[in-house]
Each structure stands twice: as structure tokens, then as C-alpha cells.
Amino acid sequence: MTEVPRFWREIPQRYNLIGNKCRKCDWINFPPRSICKKCNDHDFERFDLKGEGKIITYTIIRAAPLGFEDLVPYAIAIIRLDDGPRITAQIVDCDSSEVDIGKRVKVCFRKIAEDGKAGAISYGYKFKLV
Amino acid sequence: MDVGIVGYGSYIPVYRIKVEAIAKVWGQDAETMRKGLKVDEKSVPAPDEDTATIAVEASRNAMLRARINPKRIGAVYVGSESHPYAVKPTATILAEALEATPNLTAADFEFACKAGTASMQAIFGLVKAEMIEYGVAVGSDTSQGAPGGALEYTAAAGGASFIIGKANLIAKLNGTRSFTTDTPDFWRRERQAYPRHGGRFTGEPAYFKHILTASKNMMNGLGLEPKDINYFVPHQPNGKFPRQAAKKLGFTEDQLLQGLLSPQIGNTYSGASPLGLTAVLDIAKPDEKILLTSYGSGAGSDSFVFTVTDKILEVQGLAPKTSDYINKKKYVDYGTYAKYRGKINLADE
């Protein structure tokens, strides 16, 4: 079940990978935070992540949660973005056997979840191999 | 004041299904279907792709070429016959993804396969009237044909996006003309999964009459003949109709083939002739002329003539080319295709 209001508030980060950068220590937070993860300061500027990076680790999902059954088997990876932050996302447009640690990936715009046939559709980032 | 295209972009899903794979399931002869339609394979969207995601990918490519601040976009129009929601616009999703919100107008267009060019025409008008500085016009579809029906061999997915403005044009609009009648050649009623067509209506009185008349009126209006045009890009429901239309108008295969994508990707509906235009812009040279004529069942054609400017050479390499998307492909079998396209009824539905 998608929480529509929460998803709506997160549109900038989900659609465009917009994080924030701590003005004191330069740490880039994604998702954006109100208190810096590194130094606890709260003076930030907007930071647009470029959406490219490489796979640090991954897992293949074969028994999917409700709403994701059509996608199995699929890979969920932890990605180290070139800009610094780590991000967890699905790797699309490939066989799960092609996914591997160290491979380069690039962001794409996809359906993230669908609340059944009558509910809201949520969109956001996934990644594909480059 | 000149108006025209400032940036263009395309997107085609990576998955393909061959005509053979479809014919095998329904006991039809693949060779007959392939020769009859002049289509070898068609694109298939992934289960997490739809008209909105395709519109976003194509428009991000268009923005890479336009190199403008998204806040200067005054209108976003998306043409499709497969908008994800019956009520809730695709255009707002796209506007947000481009960060063009909130000071702009947005709307969805529908007119079978010509919804994309209808949105282009409206944006050209708004720019020409100086009501907006830049506008985004998109044709995007993930179309469905009933299992076992003729349309299943061609109904495909893809989209193209155009950033339209009046400065730094890569292709100047010389003119646009439309031809529209009430013709019941093809339709889909509310809440129906698949469209129907009016049998013998689909060829002569529908596609050909509208494409040929709009194209002729457009050329006559500008005093142009086929020899003055470098590329003719008609709507492409299959690989056969565009060839016949080109021949009837007096165009050679050379003028047609660069923008004829349906043999490799099928009919991308609202994306079809706009995608053909992107494939032409990918290789076009300054001063070349392009005739684009869409067709939408119901029925109507929008025709446009563009003259390519010398700025084209600066932008061609700034985003993936349409041929990159056509060449990057993964084949799926019919079972996978049926699952991806929601053609299998699951137990709880």
C-alpha cells in the first residue's frame, strides 16, 4: 500500500535525486536531511546528484512483496554514486545474472509501485547497467 | 518571428518480440505476417514502464539538447492513447520530473496516433503567440493489441519529445496544416483493454486519404514539391502503408527510409511519426527540409515542414540517438511478453 502524502513530499528526491550538501563539512546527504549525518549541523544547500555510480553489493529477489510479483527475479543493489552517497535501488532492463559487484549503473525513471489497479501509481528512480 | 524545435529526444524500451514468436502462439504463418505488414519485430515496455516514464526519458534527452533552464518552460503537453490514469494528467508528472513546475500550464492530449503532433501544433501556436517562451510537446504510448489479433503484431511502445521555442532553433517550422474528418476506422471504448477497428475502413478512406491530403495541402501551401523535401516522415502503423503513401506522393525510398522505424520497433502510436522525426534530426544537415505527417484514427492528419538550421550539428551528440535505442535490444518470448503486458489474469483479480 503506497502512502500517497509521504510519496508526494518525497517527489524531488524520487524524481530528480535531489539531496543536500552540508555547508559546514561538505557532506552530501541523500535522501536530504535536516541534520547533517556527519557533523550534526543544519545549514544546507541543494545538491543535484548526477545519477551515475557503481554496484557495491546486490541481492536477487525471487519471492517479491505484494505488487512486485510481475518483476521477479529482479536485482536490488546498493550503489555508490559518483557524488558520494550510497543508494538502494532496483537494477532494471537486464537478466539478474548480468548484475555484478563493481558494474557501472545509470539512473532511469520508472514506476516504483502501484496500489492495485485502482490506486495511485508512484514513480521514481531505478538504475540500469551502462 | 520564427518558431521551431530547440531540442529533441527519444526513448524506446529495450525489450523486443519477433513476429515469429507471436505467430507461433496463434498458429499463424510468420512469413506471411512479416511480408504483409513489413514489420520484423516490435518494442515491448518493461512492467515498470508506461507512457509517463517514456515521456520523462524522452524529454530528459530533449532537455540535454535544448540546454535551457526548465523554469522557462511555459507549457507541457503529452499526447497519448495510453495515459496511465483515466483521470490525473501525465503532463504534471512530466512537468515535475523536468522541474518545470509550478508556473506553467500542462495538459494531456488524445487523438489516437496523432496526439503527439496535436500537442506539438498547440505548443507552436503558444510560442508563436508569445504566450510562452518555451513549451514541451510529447508523443508517447504503450499500446495494446488484443491477443491473437492483427494489431498484436505491431502495437508497440516508445516516445519522442520536442522543446519548442523561438531562439536557438535547430529546425525552423515553415508551416503546419491539418486535415480532419469524422471517420470510424478504429476506436477503444472506456474501460476496454483493447481497441477495435472498422475492417475495410482502415486503409484507403482512413490512413491514405488523410495522410495524402494533408501532405499535399502542406506542400502546395508552401509551394514545395517532393523533390524539394529531403525527408518524408509519415505515420507508420506498419512498414507497408508508409511505403505506399510515399510512392503515391512521389517520394523515393531514400526520402522515406531514415524516418521509417516501424519495421524494427512496430507502431508506437502517438510516438510513431515523432520518433521518425527524431531519427531524421539525428543525421540531418543544415538547410535540409523535412515533411512530417501524422495520422490518428477517428480521423485526422497533422502535417509540418521544417528546415534544419546549422545549430543542429551542435546538439546531435548531446543525448542518445534514436538508433542507439533501436539497436540496444533484448528479445522476450511470448510468455514473458504476455506477463509484462498484463495479458495474464492472476488468481486474485
Ligand SMILES: [Zn+2]
Ligand atoms: Zn556536515
